[in-house]
Amino acid sequence: MGHRSVADLMTPTAITVRRATTFKEVARLLKEFDITAVPVIDEAGHPVGVVSEADLLRPRPTGGAATAEQLMTSPAVTARLEWSVVRAARVMQRHGVKRLPVVDTDGRVAGVLSRSDLIQLFLRPDHAIREEILEDVLTRTLTLAPSAITVDVEDGLVTLSGTVPRPELLPVVKRLCHGVDGVVTVDSRLTCDSADRT
Structure with missing residues (x-):
């Protein structure tokens, strides 16, 4: 079986936002899909940042009119599909993030790996x-x-x-x-x- 790869554990994602997506739309997506963060992508589908619940709660002068580009934590710290889970966990720890957008060979978002996905792995009987x-x-x-x-x-x-x-x-x-x-x-x-x- 060997080391699990990131591809085995990640949640394949269909949910991404663009730089111009509004604060309210990001908040709606997080609530509707019961997720804690969403990758922000450019026109080519490459991740440029991540907007998390914590980003939405941070006080900002622009308030509800803010866009994903203003809200996001950037640059996006990403994992690759072929990485081992251990490597992804170390990257999360080093950057102090709870989730990583996972990119394919073209650098496009293929999924999201969260800390809870990793924890499941170590709860095996x-x-x-x-x-x-x-x-x-x-x-x-x-x-x-x-x-x-x-x-x-x-x-x-x-x-x-x-x-x-x-x-x-x-x-x-x-x-x-x-x-x-x-x-x-x-x-x-x-x-x-x-x-x-x-």
């Missing part, structure tokens, strides 16, 4: 994470005997113990486990069973 590691990672991908490795998962924290047949597998197992949805961190206590080499 522990038993489902454990099952995927045992079945997909260890048995199917690495063809290891699941009986040789113990997998414990608690609140997304994975602890691996047991043995692998070759030392070069140690970093591989850890890396593949990190790629499973919902995994927060991996504590690998695996050792190499080199008894068959001597």
